[in-house]
Amino acid sequence: MLNNTWSEYLTIRLVILFLHSLAPLCTVYTLTLLRRAFFARRFSQPVFTTPFQLYCAAETTFFAFTLWYRGRLQREAVHPPLRSKEDRKKLFDKVRSEIHDPQKFLQGWFRGAKIEEIGREDLREFLSWAFFEARTDDESEGELEALVGKVEKMMGSSFKPGKGGAKSLRLTLDPIEIQWRSLLWYGIIMLVDTIVHVRFLVYGFGYRSTRGGSLSVFPPRPLPAVTMAVGKRSPAEGISYWVKRHTSTTRLPVVYIHGIGVGLHPYVEFLHEVDRATNHGHDAKDQVGIICIEVLQISSRLTHSMLTRADFLAQTTKILNHEQGYNRFVLISHSYGSVFSTHMLTDDTMSKRVAATLLVDPVTMILHMPDVAYNFTIRKPTTANEWQLWYFASKDPGVAHTLGRHFFWSENILWRDRIAHLVENGIRVTASLARRDLIVDTEAVGAYLMEKKVLDPVVVKEGNGKTKMELSVNEKDGREDEDWKVRKWKGKGLEVLWWDDLDHAQVFDNKDDRRKLVEVVREYCTNE
Template sequence: MASSGQDVSEAPLLPRSRSLSFYVTLLFAVLPLWSSIPLSWLFAGYSLYSGKWRSYHLGWRALFFVALCEVVFSIYHYFLARRVSRPTPLGPGHPDEIQVAYIRLLKTGMANLPEDGGDIETLEIARPGSPAETITQLERDDPRAVDFRNSIRTWFCKVPWSSIKLVEAQKWLYWAMYNAELPPLEDLPETNRSALNDALALFQRRVGCKIEEGSNPHAMPMRLTIDNTLILWRPLSFYLLVGTINWGLRLLYKSRWNANHGYFNGLEYILRVPPNWDPQTSPRPVVFLHGLGLGLLQYHHLISHLIEEFPNRPLLVPLQPQISQDFFHPDFLNPPGRAEMAARIAGLIQHLGWAELVGEKECNTDSEEDESLSTLTDNPQRGVTLLSHSNGSYVHAWMLKGYPEIIGRSCFVDPVTFCSWEGDVCYNFFYRPCMNGIELIMRYFVGTELGVSNLLQRHFCWTSNSLWFEEIPNATDPSKTMFLLGGNDAIVNSERVKRYLSSHGVRKGLWFDPEGIHGQALVRGGPGMNIVLKWLSEHED
């Protein structure tokens, strides 16, 4: 927390210089892949224009054919990128849900909780700091106001707070509320105008000062779903290689561990159920929610490690082609929404007999049902253990919001769902200039990929994707909930996430590696992976 004598929200963003790793990555990883498209155009164009393709030997003819395929694919990719770059198809969210989320955002940090959560053993309430605070007018130098201004200015690319003017603040608020560009104020419907004014009044109470009238085009807010997208091409051969490897891994899982690749109500998954698993006496199943990247190829070592470490325990891996560069999947550019995705996973878990949904939440089975679903039992388990990494924590959040009764335990690794209302994940992933090799890899190989851009820049809902502490059952019980963070995470502001969790009483259930980078906690044989495996094996009676 900032001290009263220091306004860190006015500190300018420190300049950064590009490291050697940036240029090495650019030269040996990014440029070879990126340049394959223009080189294919040049080679194919020259061969056709000169007519030399007729005299090519077999090897050159094969290369010419590949170049032609890359040319055609690049044209198709261009039109898909144009389609994705259109305005978001998502309309504004539910007004009540947005209002609740916005009030929660403003109340975060108002309770003035100690960073270590205080003496939670003597508390008379179950969860310290739940949203029961009143949004009062703070003084400008109140540490809570200073800290809030410093975090919110991230949405304005970390410019000094005093450079943010009223017009830009209204644009950001209107986008957060209506997922749209702010029209001229005189054209606003009265309902929207009143809601915007109320939101602005509460906002100015929380930041401890009036926002200066006027506009500053150099302090424009980040508005992820309506800002221009940056989509860089990938060669057809790259997508084919990734798809082929993932197809081979599915075959490997089937032959080595009898893991089935199937579909349920539109959800694609990998499922392994040990032949002797008993739903009444055996440990509860593990459901792994993967993050952005290359799908099974990226998480193969983790998945195989989980199967080897827990051979008598079921493992379910819902596949998300939209974030796995699975270009040829029919749903590559059709990501399911929060309710749809959560319902599919919950329905599959219920159909497997691993948990029982409360009320009328059942989901019907799709016609493409796999034989692996034959494990349905009349005596369901006490829920599943949900393990998520990075972007998978969004789906984890959706499950906790919609179907908490089927989740017995939760483990979050490098979660992006916490403190996402502060803008660090958005800024680091899409807006921050790349200065080292890790940032460049993250930007080119993930952030500017067609499917990822479509999901995160045109189908992102901050209210659905933000998980608040009070929405986590048994959050302070280390046997039920575990959090793993890396201090050098290039995506997550792990220090702020750590403070948010620990201030609410999370202690033994929080593992923090000061030197850890994004994904390091799941490296086989590493200390983070050992913590995950130990936690998974404990408290399953």
């Protein structure tokens, strides 16, 4: 993630301007050539004769496809099965128990609107999405009305009838907003993907491709296609991965799941350093294995839709059963990868296989609060890192579709009492949090994990129209009690690694910072 300097700000704005303007400019040029050919009646001769003209024609064709594809992404989400009435009540009661000020909570989910701008019908629509995935029927109307009444009781007043002027955040229902990508951009992604593939092969990893391989992904993946032809296939039909064979009988292997971005490029050195730290000096019969799962839907690619929670768990189980020695393992994830970690940790069968977990920049804690959804999808960018997040992550077609049609908050949230249950059953948990994180309010997450009370979402409005969603912590507990930030890491129970000078994902940029994460992984692998 970029720092907030003027040079980086100007650079990212110029890069975005170039990439975003390229396809429209090529389209204008191509249409001009076609217009000239039409009026000159020269269609018997080639219209595009130079490499540059051919390139512009290709960009124009892809731009037209992108505009069509943007409309296709708007199709309705396929929601998970509805919870039972009893489970919905438990979920509502759980959320209510985590809220101190319901007024600020609602204002956060309604994009900072004033309470008087929220009508009763607006509240019904929000609650219908939050607890029924907007699938209420005649039988559940009474239940929904009861929830509205409970909210009004929490508020101490009734909402005005009908609709107000406020609009709530409803990720899986709201229109998906994307920014088109040029062929040049996807060409860069293909180059980066090829470099990553070579680096992993040099570091001794093996690739396991799905049956569809590179044929179901754009841009094409030439090296994975070759590897698929001569190598082994993934036992899971929808998940490709990198693997180093596990042979140790005394130490645990590692499973890694990456976050949103350009794929595995930012993590190659980290995984290589984990490999060296755990295996240097050990013979071939005492090697710690590593599985690194690819999630192409959040890797600046065009491919099939994100797997459902059930499909992900089923296919990951196939992989773990297929590879030797993964009955117990150390789970590591970064950013959006914490969604998949949450799926594994909240599944009673899968969680029994997890001995310890390192969650780097996790986004699934306190997910019932609106700050992550707001900062990732609604906030208008003003700084270098915000523009980087906005264009290269939030508005990427695959990422936007994943968040807008496959991100179900109640399925992805990791409650603290679930973490406490896991720790009581022997799983060690470390959360790595960066103070300057532009997506997650890490101060609040750290306080939440260390049993301080997280309270209210607050839309912070600054000059030049800049807004950010933050959370506040109970004044009685106070943020001044921050000894958890400087506690020595011991490798026991639930712990936090705090990075005071880092932003989201920057812990992977520097070898000295990565070293601390590597030490955590080595300890978890060595001493169960």
